[in-house]
Amino acid sequence: xxxxxxxxxxxxxxxxxxxxxxAWVAAQTTSxxxxxxxxxxxxxxxxxxxxxxxxxxxxxxxxxxxxxxxxERPAKYAGREFLTDEEAAQIHxxxxxxxxxxxxxxxxxxxxxxxxxxxLSAWQEGVAPNRRTxxxxxxxxxxIPALTPAAAKVKEAARKAGPNQDYADPNAxxxxxxxxxxxxxxxxxSFGGPPILPGAYNSNFQIVxxxxxxxxxxxxxxxxxxxxFDGRPQLSQGIxxxxxxxxxxxxGNTLVVETSNFRPGATFQGANANTLKMTEYFTRTDQNTIExxxxxxxxSTWTKPWSAIVxxxxxxxxxxxxxxxxxNNDAVNILAGARATEKAAAEKAKNISQR
Amino acid sequence: MKVTVxxxxxxxxxxxxxxxxxxxxxxxARTASVAPKxxxxxxxxxxxxxxxxxxxxxxxxxxxxxxxxxxxxxDHDAQPGPRPDIMGAYGAWPGGQGIVEGGEIPYxxxxxxxxxxxAEKRMVINITSDDRRHETxxxxxxxxxxxxxxxNYEPFPFQIVQSTDNIIMVYEFEHAxxxxxMKEDKETPKDAPADSWMGWSHGHFEGDTLVVDxxxxxxxxxxxxxxxxxxxxxHVVERYTLVSPYHxxxxxTIEDPNVFTRPWKVSFPxxxxxxxNIQLVDFDCVEFVEKMLYGPYYxxxxx
Numbered sequence: 032x033x034x035x036x037x038x039x040x041x042x043x044x045x046x047x048x049x050x051x052x053x054a055w056v057a058a059q060t061t062s063x064x065x066x067x068x069x070x071x072x073x074x075x076x077x078x079x080x081x082x083x084x085x086x087x088x089x090x091x092x093x094x095x096x097x098x099x100x101x102x103e104r105p106a107k108y109a110g111r112e113f114l115t116d117e118e119a120a121q122i123h124x125x126x127x128x129x130x131x132x133x134x135x136x137x138x139x140x141x142x143x144x145x146x147x148x149x150x151l152s153a154w155q156e157g158v159a160p161n162r163r164t165x166x167x168x169x170x171x172x173x174x175i176p177a178l179t180p181a182a183a184k185v186k187e188a189a190r191k192a193g194p195n196q197d198y199a200d201p202n203a204x205x206x207x208x209x210x211x212x213x214x215x216x217x218x219x220x221s222f223g224g225p226p227i228l229p230g231a232y233n234s235n236f237q238i239v240x241x242x243x244x245x246x247x248x249x250x251x252x253x254x255x256x257x258x259x260f261d262g263r264p265q266l267s268q269g270i271x272x273x274x275x276x277x278x279x280x281x282x283g284n285t286l287v288v289e290t291s292n293f294r295p296g297a298t299f300q301g302a303n304a305n306t307l308k309m310t311e312y313f314t315r316t317d318q319n320t321i322e323x324x325x326x327x328x329x330x331s332t333w334t335k336p337w338s339a340i341v342x343x344x345x346x347x348x349x350x351x352x353x354x355x356x357x358x359n360n361d362a363v364n365i366l367a368g369a370r371a372t373e374k375a376a377a378e379k380a381k382n383i384s385q386r
Numbered sequence: 387m388k389v390t391v392x393x394x395x396x397x398x399x400x401x402x403x404x405x406x407x408x409x410x411x412x413x414x415a416r417t418a419s420v421a422p423k424x425x426x427x428x429x430x431x432x433x434x435x436x437x438x439x440x441x442x443x444x445x446x447x448x449x450x451x452x453x454x455x456x457x458x459x460x461d462h463d464a465q466p467g468p469r470p471d472i473m474g475a476y477g478a479w480p481g482g483q484g485i486v487e488g489g490e491i492p493y494x495x496x497x498x499x500x501x502x503x504x505a506e507k508r509m510v511i512n513i514t515s516d517d518r519r520h521e522t523x524x525x526x527x528x529x530x531x532x533x534x535x536x537x538n539y540e541p542f543p544f545q546i547v548q549s550t551d552n553i554i555m556v557y558e559f560e561h562a563x564x565x566x567x568m569k570e571d572k573e574t575p576k577d578a579p580a581d582s583w584m585g586w587s588h589g590h591f592e593g594d595t596l597v598v599d600x601x602x603x604x605x606x607x608x609x610x611x612x613x614x615x616x617x618x619x620x621h622v623v624e625r626y627t628l629v630s631p632y633h634x635x636x637x638x639t640i641e642d643p644n645v646f647t648r649p650w651k652v653s654f655p656x657x658x659x660x661x662x663n664i665q666l667v668d669f670d671c672v673e674f675v676e677k678m679l680y681g682p683y684y685x686x687x688x689x
Contacts, residue, residue, distance in 0.1 A: 084439035084550065091549060208685035210676035219672050237565075239554050241446045241547045242438065246554055253563050255556055257545060263663045272668050348573045349565065352582035356560070356672045357530045357606075360515040366683035367515075373685070 078317050080284055083240050088284040090238045090245065090313055090321060093348035096341050097158045098229035099126025104165035104173025112173070113162045123160035157346040159320065166228075168324070169338040182332040186301060207369035210362060217362060219355035221273040221297050222251035225290055225309050226325035227341060237350045245279060245286060253353045258288050266292055268305075273297055275309065286313040303331040319345040430635070435594045435628035440550050443594045443628050448659040448666065450543040451636070454482030456526070456536065458612035459652060460489065468509060479611075485539070487651040491614060497645040504613025513679045520606040524613075528679060529671035531562040531583035533607025534600055534622050535638040535652060543659055545666055553589060553596070558666045566598050578602020581618060596626040609640075617644035632658045 081089040099122050108114070114122065165173035178186065206212050215221045227236070227249075235250040243261040248254070260279035270276065276292035288311040293304040307329040314322045321343040328336040423431075435443040454462070457479050464481035467473060493501060507522040526532060532540055537557045547554040553566040564584040567574040578586030578601060586602035605618040625637040634656040641649040681687050 086439075091551075210680050210684075218676065220670060237552075239547050239549045239552055241549060242444075244547070246547045246556070248554070248563060253561065255561050255563055257547065257556065257666060259665065266665075270667055273670060276665075349567070351580065352531075352584060354531065354583055357525075357528075357583060358519075362676075362680055363513060363515040363683060366680055370683060370685070 080315060081318075085242055087240055087281070088286070088315060089240070090286060090315055091240055093235065093237050093346050093350065094321060094343040095158055095235045095346040096227045096229050096323070096343055097232075097234040098161055098166070098341060099123060099129075099158075100161045100163055100166055100229075102166045102228075102339065103175060104167065108164035108173075111164055112168075112171070114164055116162070119160045119162045123158075127158075157319065157344045159342060159344045161342055163340065166339040166341055167337060168340050169326075170335070176333045176335045176337050179330075179332060179334055182301075182303075189301070204372060205365060205369055207365045210366070213362060213365060215297060216251075217359075217365065219252060219359050219362075222249065222254060223297075223299065224249065224254070224274055225256070225277075225288075225311055226299060226327070226339070227311075227323060227343070229341060233353075235346060235350060237348065245288075248350060250350050250353055252355045253350070260286070265289075268292065271295070271304065275307075284314060287311070288313070299327065301332070302327070302329040306331045430629035430633065433594075433628065433630050436631075438548060442548070442550075442591055443596065444548065445546045445553070445596060445626060445628065445634065446548045448543050448545045448664050449634060449656040450541075450659055451539045451654055451656050453485050453539050453654045454480050455485045455539040455652070455654070456541060456610055457482070458484065458610050459486050459614055460484040460491065460612070462612070485652040485654045487653065490650075492647045492650055494645060494647055497615075501613045501615060504608065504615055505611075506613075508611055508613060511678060513682070524611050525607055526611065527675070529560055529675045531607070532557070532559060533583055533603060534564070534585050534587075535624065535636075535640070536607065536609055537562055537564075537584070538624075538636060538638075538656070539654065542669060543664075543666060556666065558669045560669065560671055564600075566596075583607060585620075585622065594628050596624075598622075598624040598626070600624070615645065616640070616642045619644045626656075629655075632660065634658075 083089050083091070104111075167173045167175060170176060177183075210218060215223070222230075227247075228234075230251070233250045237248045239246045239248075244257055244259040247256045247258070254274060256274050256277055258277040258279040260281065262280070263278065265278050266276050271292055271294040273294055275290035277288050277290040279286055279288045281287070290309040290311070291307065293302075293307055295304040298304050298307055299309070307327070310326045310328070312322075312324040312326075314324075316322045322340060323343050324338060324340045326336055326338040327333065438444045438446070457465070461484045462481055465479045467477035467479045469477060504522075504524075508524040509527060510522040511528065512522060513519045526536075526540070531537075537544065537555075537559065540557070540559050542558040544555055544557040547556060551568055553568060555564050555566065557563065562584060564587055566587045566589040568589050570576050570588060574588070576588065581602050581604045583604055583606070585600035587598050587600040589596055589598040591597070600622045601620065603616070603618060603620045605616065605620075608615050619642050621641040623639045623641075625635075627635045627637075629635045635653065636656050637651060637653040639649050639651050640646070677684075
């Protein structure tokens with residue numbers, strides 16, 4: 032443990048050195064804001080949007096949606112869409128450090144993994160600093176619009192009745208009578224999406240383009256979307272899919288993807304599968320970045336449509352096979368654990384009654 | 387409109403007029419006859435495959451086999467399948483001719499015994515939270531990734547997504563997927579970085595044939611429901627040859643010195659799915675097997 036942390040600390044020093052290089056180079060090559068602007072313009076001029084052999088804008092490669100930007104704008108940035116470069120750099124640095132040493136969502140803040148074991152470190156994955164204060168860009172306050180009264184009611188009821196799936200309270204009993212009590216990820220059924228969002232780790236995917244379609248493979252569970260843009264009609268409502276069913280088209284150099292036909296119970300933020308429509312916009316803005324915007328429109332869930340921008344950063348490949356159901360120890364251990372808890376409770380009750 | 391109809395008539399009738407003329411003058415030469423020939427199964431007339439924009443044979447499309455090799459890669463009779471008392475004809479399995487060249491699989495003696503034991507225990511499921519879960523039971527029954535070459539003859543379609551650097555094969559069964567790397571580099575070295583269910587594959591073209599070389603397999607996939615199996619030394623070389631607009635001739639050479647005395651070969655055609663607007667849909671069988679796999683750990687295992 033001590034050794035592992037020391038290794039991490041050394042690596043962090045290396046990382047800090049790497050991070051400071053661009054700033055140093057920038058300081059040397061430019062002087063002040065005017066110089067910086069000139070450099071940016073020059074870079075924009077020299078970069079040419081790559082195209083596939085059949086002429087599509089080329090979105091191919093390995094990308095990560097890892098980000099340290101919160102979905103909604105924190106109160107302290109109210110009224111501000113963008114951070115200063117210094118603030119962005121600081122958040123980026125802290126985010127990298129956090130993802131390098133710990134898994135997210137670990138309430139006790141105890142080190143669980145040395146991230147390098149799983150190649151989880153953000154700095155290896157090429158994530159770039161983001162100047163936005165929130166991923167949500169519309170509405171302009173950076174907040175997801177209010178739920179409709181009906182959706183709010185459903186959500187509250189589900190929260191009260193639902194199994195303890197977020198394990199927020201380690202002492203609360205886990206409801207795991209049958210596999211269906213586990214969440215979709217634990218069951219290896221779906222890790223969600225669209226939209227493409229930053230996760231704590233494994234926020235990686237591959238884009239491959241064939242003639243007339245684009246394929247997106249997520250690292251999580253190797254889930255796949257194949258998006259035709261040959262003008263074919265959307266499927267009827269007789270077919271539902273874990274990630275919805277997508278149709279694409281190009282608007283200039285932007286790939287626009289419209290998705291519906293979601294499965295009830297497997298939608299983004301519990302939206303209504305019958306009314307949810309998701310539109311995604313993929314625009315390659317430089318060699319290492321795709322600007323990815325999504326618009327969520329579900330009038331039965333939110334009081335108005337809303338949009339967010341997640342920068343996608345180029346990363347090293349490949350995407351490994353993610354065998355999930357083949358070795359699903361979670362399912363076994365959660366179910367067996369629940370049985371063991373019940374058995375222990377029964378024994379205890381028996382002992383008390385015998386006394 | 388009139389003009390169109392007239393020219394159409396001309397086009398339609400022209401051959402007859404020409405033919406009437408020639409018949410009047412002399413008997414038609416045999417060589418001039420281009421009457422289509424009835425196809426002979428197993429034979430394809432000479433064919434040059436269309437090319438992608440980057441000049442490679444174009445394999446893009448949705449493909450499916452129609453052999454029954456998923457039940458057994460060798461010749462086999464129809465079978466009632468499990469639980470005929472409730473499943474009737476729904477659960478019965480068709481007979482079919484095998485896909486193994488020469489008919490025999492060259493098992494080592496002890497490996498043949500293992501194959502037979504596998505077949506007997508193909509429905510014995512014992513799920514633990516470690517690798518013992520893989521000791522019995524056909525992985526297909528458990529909805530595990532099918533491996534290669536079985537993924538290509540399961541009764542489900544698969545899509546070939548062809549790009550320059552990578553060719554992806556996406557299988558409808560459990561959305562199993564494999565990437566075939568068309569170049570070797572630091573990101574995609576020749577040797578597998580880790581064992582996997584669908585293997586680690588590199589490809590190249592030889593004429594109209596995509597040749598795929600795969601290794602780095604876990605030892606847990608089977609070739610069929612008859613218990614045919616391999617070890618982690620499995621090495622598969624596949625050849626995908628476009629032989630018509632609608633067919634790929636598929637061939638796989640299977641090598642595994644731990645299990646077989648020599649390499650052996652399977653072959654069969656893949657058919658292009660031609661339904662208008664055909665696409666893959668979801669067959670995520672994981673949700674269909676949970677009760678079977680994890681039932682012993684349920685609160686009420688009988689429920």
